[in-house]
Amino acid sequence: MVSYNKVILIGNLTKDPEIRYTPSGTPVANFRLAVNHRFKQGEEFREDVCFIDVVVFGKQAENCGQYLGKGNSVIVDGRLQERRWETDDKQKRSKHEVVAQTVRFFPKRADSGKQESRGTAGRETTGSEDSGWSPEAETAPSYGEMEGGAGGDVPF
Numbered sequence: 001m002v003s004y005n006k007v008i009l010i011g012n013l014t015k016d017p018e019i020r021y022t023p024s025g026t027p028v029a030n031f032r033l034a035v036n037h038r039f040k041q042g043e044e045f046r047e048d049v050c051f052i053d054v055v056v057f058g059k060q061a062e063n064c065g066q067y068l069g070k071g072n073s074v075i076v077d078g079r080l081q082e083r084r085w086e087t088d089d090k091q092k093r094s095k096h097e098v099v100a101q102t103v104r105f106f107p108k109r110a111d112s113g114k115q116e117s118r119g120t121a122g123r124e125t126t127g128s129e130d131s132g133w134s135p136e137a138e139t140a141p142s143y144g145e146m147e148g149g150a151g152g153d154v155p156f
Contacts, residue, residue, distance in 0.1 A: 012034050
C-alpha cells in the first residue's frame with residue numbers, strides 16, 4: 001500500500017527555539033508552533049489553537065536559533081513522526097511532532113512597533129537572501145513543465 005507523510009503548517013512560535021547538538025555535532029532546534037483555526041459557530045466566530053512541536057536539524061536548526069524568536073510567524077514543511085519512550089517509573093509515553101524539512105520565515109508585522117532583535121526577518125533557513133515568502137511569487141508548474149512531464153498525458 002502506498003503511504004504519504006507530508007505536513008505543511010503556518011503558525012507562530014510560542015517561545016524562542018531551543019538549540020542542542022547531537023553527540024556527533026549536528027545542530028537540533030526544537031520549538032512549539034501555535035496554529036489557529038477560525039470557524040463560525042452559530043452567529044459568532046470562534047477560534048481554536050493547536051500547539052505542535054517541531055524539530056529541525058542541521059544548518060536550518062542554526063538559522064532558526066539565530067533568526068527566530070517568540071511570536072515569529074513561519075511556514076513549516078515536513079513530516080509527522082511519533083516518538084516513544086519509557087519513563088523512569090516504567091510508564092510508556094509517546095508524542096507526535098513534525099520533523100521539518102524546510103522552515104520559511106515571515107517578515108515581522110508592520111504594526112508591532114518594535115525593533116527587530118533577532119536578525120533579518122523574511123529569510124528562508126537555507127540561508128538564501130530572498131525577501132520572504134509571497135504567494136504571488138510562487139507559481140506551481142503545470143505537469144508538462146515539470147521534469148519528466150509528459151505534456152498533457154497523465155501517468156496513472
